[in-house]
Amino acid sequence: MARLYGKGQYNGEVLWFDGERLKNVQGPGSPELRFPANLCQTCNNATSQPFDLAYDDWSDYILNDLDGIYRRQTLDMQQALGDDWAARVDDLTRYFVKHIGCRMARDQVRVPDDLVDFLSGTGEPASLRCGYGIRKDLHKLHKKGRRHGDTFGGPWMRPLQCWYSPSIGEITELESGYALGFIEFWYWIRVDSARDKEEVFSDRPQSREVNLDKYGVSGPFA
Template identity: 30%
Template sequence: MTVGNPRCWWCGAAASSGEHKFKRSDLVRAFGDGAWRGPTAVAHLADRVLAPQSSRAKGLKFEKSLCHSCNTARSQAFDRAYDALADYIRDSGDYVLSTGILDWNDVFGDAWQDGMELLTRYWVKHIGCRLAQVGAAISPGMIEFLDGSSNLRHVQMGLEIREDVVAVMGHLADTHGESKHSLWLGPAMGHVDRSSGVVVQMTSHTGINWLRLWYDYDFVDPTGSVSFGDRKVELPRGWSIDPTSVVADCRVCRPEGYDDE
């Protein structure tokens, strides 16, 4: 958590900007600009609290941990690369879901490797803001990668298709007429160094619809890798909950008598 006079974790200048937890272009693309009101309004679920939001809501941003320059001009190319992926998932997601193949050439064209590397930097920037939010020590290796180093260190990440999300999105759309779009930010789980009281390891995930990016960060271990470095990526299919049980436990279908614990 940021206290005192926060500094930009990337360049060290005064922190005046908070990165979106969910990219605002994703929110607008999926749900419109807002405000979202009424019984069918888009909601942000955090700590089991559903709060009506708009795409500009403060609660959808991390605490201020970047300077304006780093969060805009300096990382603009990263944002554009992510937008290209999000547009592709919106337009061609059914194909990716059916084949289990994500072809970066379909997303970025012949310059697919450059696009994929910029996209990776977008996710590293997101992870850095998440680390700053929980008071973690951010490795110089991450910053060097954002500054152009080709060597990703201290972060391992991968992409997967979440079948439980596919099931719940399909059920809500087909049975309840809800949007087929969803955005995800997983809980942060980590390890605190006892001598310093600083978070030095963290694992979490973020996702758009059924496509999930998982990541592990380790301040001590310099190992870094991605599972999606080749042009054609075969996406593993996973779930934390049996997809059929997700649908069976739908709270809209069973508004009463549902045990939240």
């Protein structure tokens, strides 16, 4: 948020909407913009610093070339992350996995063990399927905003949609997305207990060029 809107007070220029309530955001440290403290200080600082730096570079790339990305309908991870993009692309995914885990913990949904292992670098995110796309609804908002001097950069969080299994007594699948501008990182998680022991659900972008599908508010899951 500080990169988008500055580090000072927002004075009513930034709003938070959760689908029901509209609230003024006072500044980048406002509680509306933060998840509850569910990571230890070491994990949230030293351990995750490479993830945060990868996201900072990616977000700069997105916000500085939104219209070009829309025309090309691809993300260039080398442009976003530098010449060592191949070593950093998983750090970018880990940033989003940290976001997902904090969101799940806030909503009292059990975080799959493999996602925790992926953050620590000791395993694959077998329960995660994710990718990038263009939200057509947010692109329309972006075009309208430009006529009024605003790009409506977001960030935007799609509602967290969950499937509950009465037989095992827990949520088994969930899907959502996080968008900057109109470029969305979408994700679909099938938790450990909903998969066969040897099943690997994982699918994540790891190539230099990532093709972007266009989809509406219902997301790529429809």
